[in-house]
Amino acid sequence: MLFRSSFVLTFKRILSIPFSFRLVHTQPRSPASRKDVSKAHFLPNNRVSSYEQRWLLEIFELNELRYGLKRNSLETVSKSISKLVELRSGEVITVKEFMKVAQMFTHHSVSVTERNKKLELLRYSLSPCIPSVVSTQKYSYLLRILCKLSETAQVKSILNEMSRKKMHPETSAFNHILDFLADKEFDYALKVFREACESLFVPDVATFTTLIKRGKSQDVSIIYSLHHEFSNAGLVPTLKFYNILVDAYTQLGDISKARKMMDEMRSKNIEPNIVTYSSLINGFVKLGDTMSITQLYNEIIARNIKPDVILLTTLMKVYGDRSDAVKVLDIYQMMRQHQVSLDVRAYTTLIHALTRTSADTQAYRVVLEEMEKEGLQPNVVTYSILIDAYAKAGDISEAHRLFNSMKDRGIMPDKIAYDILIQGYVRMGHGHAGKQLYDEMLSNKILPKEGTYVAVAPFLK
Secondary structure, eight states: OHHHHHHHHHHHHHHTSOHHHHHHHHSOOOHHHHTTOOGGGGSOOSSSOHHHHHHHHHHHHHHHHHHHHHHTOHHHHHHHHHHHHHTTOOOOOOHHHHHHHHHHHHHHOOSHHHHHHHHHHHHHTOOTTSOHHHHHHHHHHHHHHHHHTTOHHHHHHHHHHHHHTTOOOOHHHHHHHHHHHHHHOHHHHHHHHHHHHHTTOOOOHHHHHHHHHHHTTSOHHHHHHHHHHHHHTTOOOOHHHHHHHHHHHHHTTOHHHHHHHHHHHHHTTOOOOHHHHHHHHHHHHHHTOHHHHHHHHHHHHHTTOOOOHHHHHHHHHHHHHTTOHHHHHHHHHHHHHTTOOOOHHHHHHHHHHHHHHOOOHHHHHHHHHHHHHTTOOOOHHHHHHHHHHHHHTTOHHHHHHHHHHHHHTTOOOOHHHHHHHHHHHHHTTOHHHHHHHHHHHHHTTOOOOHHHHHHHGGGOO
């Protein structure tokens, strides 16, 4: 009864507040009507107690916050939250409002100082009076924002805070956080994962995929361990999971395990794709196992899998280094057959492969013209390969023409391009021309290779 009479009394006192103030809380406000609200409404008087005045101020600032969110006004929102923090308000914004505030702060962030201040204001919204489920949702969303802003220290701080409360982020957010942390501190990310599992966190396929992807730069024993845990968890592997796992094993040197994973995929009716084959081929490239590379290449053709430009460029380099002109041209034809668009790297690799397999300079010119027709500009590596090929073929004038063409296009020759042309002139008995290029090289503040200096040394006196 006492509680009820106290409530009625409080309600009557609220009703005694000037109508203009109550109006702003019941009707949509325009900027003009907001000016009518005066701070004088909250000054001490005999009608409203200090506690009630404080509560009304909180309600007013909360309304200002909502008004700012509606109008997408960063200034209004920031001021309102600052005031609510100052008042140590017990009023809590909804999850939807919290997310909208977080998005606004992210999209409008200007400087690091301002951003950090906004993040501090966001922390205010994590009130201990919010129910556990909502807190988890808010924590998870805030952690996503902090990861996006690369605030590692803040992420760690909040994870520690959640750990003390026996909480952990939602699974999708946790995977995002793990990816962020593992990219910077893998050991710490693994520790967070282990602690979460001890707190009854249930990882999914994406959790293990994330850790294995980031762990492939670590020790192979970590991949073995994570793979074993995944198997024990009874999760159903996906194509993406297997591709990450195959890539991890190949990068860490266990190519036989990677090959077994491809066989396991097929046993589970998961067909390997071009990503799977690319990872395995890259592993065999490191080992110099051309036979296995050819076997996988033939499998790709037999299974009618559409290759990508990265894989075909790798294959062209492999067979170009072995001076296998037939295979190089086969791969080039495959690119055309599957309408794979070549990039600068692919064309450069093709030209390099041709220079290793054929002395036909006309073929180089045809590929270069085709490259330019596609709207691609050769880079310094492309030019260096061509200059070297023409110089070795004895056509030093064409080599120098390409050298000048490179400069005319605004591409600065590097020490390798200079060395190739200088060595070519010296071989052809034009040492003084080589010396002029050497002087030009020094004037451009390019440090020559030792071999360049040895070649022109007799002409420096």
